[in-house]
Every structure is written in C-alpha cells, then in structure tokens.
Amino acid sequence: SQTIHQWPATLVQPVGSPLSLECTVEGTSNPNLYWYRQAAGRGLQLLFYSVGIGQISSEVPQNLSASRPQDRQFILSSKKLLLSDSGFYLCAWSGLGRLAADTQYFGPGTRLTVL
Amino acid sequence: AQTVTQSQPEMSVQEAETVTLSCTYDTSESDYYLFWYKQPPSRQMILVIRQEAYKQQNATENRFSVNFQKAAKSFSLKISDSQLGDAAMYFCAYRSGRDDKIIFGKGTRLHILP
Numbered sequence: 183s184q185t186i187h188q189w190p191a192t193l194v195q196p197v198g199s200p201l202s203l204e205c206t207v208e209g210t211s212n213p214n215l216y217w218y219r220q221a222a223g224r225g226l227q228l229l230f231y232s233v234g235i236g237q238i239s240s241e242v243p244q245n246l247s248a249s250r251p252q253d254r255q256f257i258l259s260s261k262k263l264l265l266s267d268s269g270f271y272l273c274a275w276s277g278l279g280r281l282a283a284d285t286q287y288f289g290p291g292t293r294l295t296v297l
Numbered sequence: 298a299q300t301v302t303q304s305q306p307e308m309s310v311q312e313a314e315t316v317t318l319s320c321t322y323d324t325s326e327s328d329y330y331l332f333w334y335k336q337p338p339s340r341q342m343i344l345v346i347r348q349e350a351y352k353q354q355n356a357t358e359n360r361f362s363v364n365f366q367k368a369a370k371s372f373s374l375k376i377s378d379s380q381l382g383d384a385a386m387y388f389c390a391y392r393s394g395r396d397d398k399i400i401f402g403k404g405t406r407l408h409i410l411p
Contacts, residue, residue: 214397220340225388225403233397241398270340276397284330284392286399288342 184209188273188289195296201246201260203292205273208254213277215256216286217248220270232256268296299324301391303402310379311410317364318374318405320389327351328394331365331372336386336404345387348372350394376407384409 185208195201207213217229228241230248238248245264249257256273270293274286300323310316322331333345348356348365355363360377376383389402 216397226342226401228398231397272342274342284394284397285332285344285347286392287344288334290339290341293340 184275184287186273186275186287186289188292190292191290192293193295195263195294197265197296198262201258201263201267201294203258203271205256205289206254207275210254210275210277212253213275215250216274217256217258218272218274220272222269226272230258263296265296268294299391299393299400301389301400301402303389303405305405307406307408309408309410312379312381314379315375315377316379316407318387318407320372320374320402322370322372322391324370324391326393326395330392330394332390332392332399333361333363333374334388334390336388337384342388346374379409381409381411383407
C-alpha cells in the first residue's frame, strides 16, 4: 500500500531563516506530487506540483521554491522566511494507487510558525 | 475558471442524526471529478468520497453518500448516523479531467453534539 510521509511535523523558525520541508511517498512509482499551504481557518492553496523528477510547476509567485531530486521525494524550500509564510503545509500525491490516478492523497502535514 | 462554493461555514448535528453538507461548483467542462475531504483536528486531509462526473449513480462509502446533480452543479455530502469522530472540517473539491490540479472550497466545520 502507498504511504506518504512529511517532516518535520512542527517547526518554529525566525524571520529570515532558511526552510526545508521534506515529503516522501512509498509504495508507488512516478507519482504526481503537490505542495499546499493552509493558513489558519482557511482553505488550501496549491503552491507547487510536479509530474516527474526535476519538473516543477509553480502556482503562486513567492519566496518559496520546490525541488524533486528523486522520483518519490518532494522538497519545499525557502532562503529567507517571511512572517506570512506561517501556516500548515501539506504534501499530496496522485497516480497509480488505491482508487484512481485522479485522486490526491495527503500527508500528515507540517505546522510552520515564523516568528 | 472553475470555482467551488461551500455556503455553510459551520454546521451542527446531534449524534446519530443525519446531516447534509452543501457544495456547488462552476465549470464549463463535461469531464471532471468531485471529492469530499475530511480534515479532523490532526489536520491531515482524508479522502471521504469521490465521484466521477460521467457516472450518474451517486457514490456511497458506508455512512457517507453524495447527491450529485450535474445539471445543477451541486454535490452535497450526506452523513448518516453521525458519530463524534465525524467532527471535522469538510472540504468539497473539484478536479478537471484535463489536468491534475484540484480546486478546494473553503470548507464547512461540522460539530457533532453528544
């Protein structure tokens, strides 16, 4: 079966510091991968998605970036965090899985607080 | 552009009763998918139910069922025999048949009253 992991679970960082959030998927190959952000009390905003290694599409211009160094690894980064980067970050995958390729499955998320 | 609207920010239901969460969407496409996701206090997004637009039959998963009205662009979620564990934020979501991006509604917070 497929599983998706995210770490860290919680992170508190000062403004201006770098960021690296990691997402890995097990039990499938060549998944589509997604990064979402959810601000407090709000819906999900798609940040990046990837259909393959090295292929990243950005949905929202900002100081975040994403990379996919391996087939099942997706990394969200920033060189300098802003206060507005605080939120809950969710990674998701879709592809060959339990239901169908059209369905996205989410990881447990990372709660980021920028002070 | 496609949009998803959940008009009920919050709802409450008595334990063991039935509740219906509303969702409408706007699209000019004929091929698409609709989903309901649940986000409990842990904040992990959990797939509740999925509907393919070309299927007229409403999807059902145990106590969860949908009322899919394609002409009206409505996709409501019915939860039968509500349980305390159903308390969560529920998101309606739309995915075009042409790409992989999902559009989420703003969510409905469901409270279960014991």
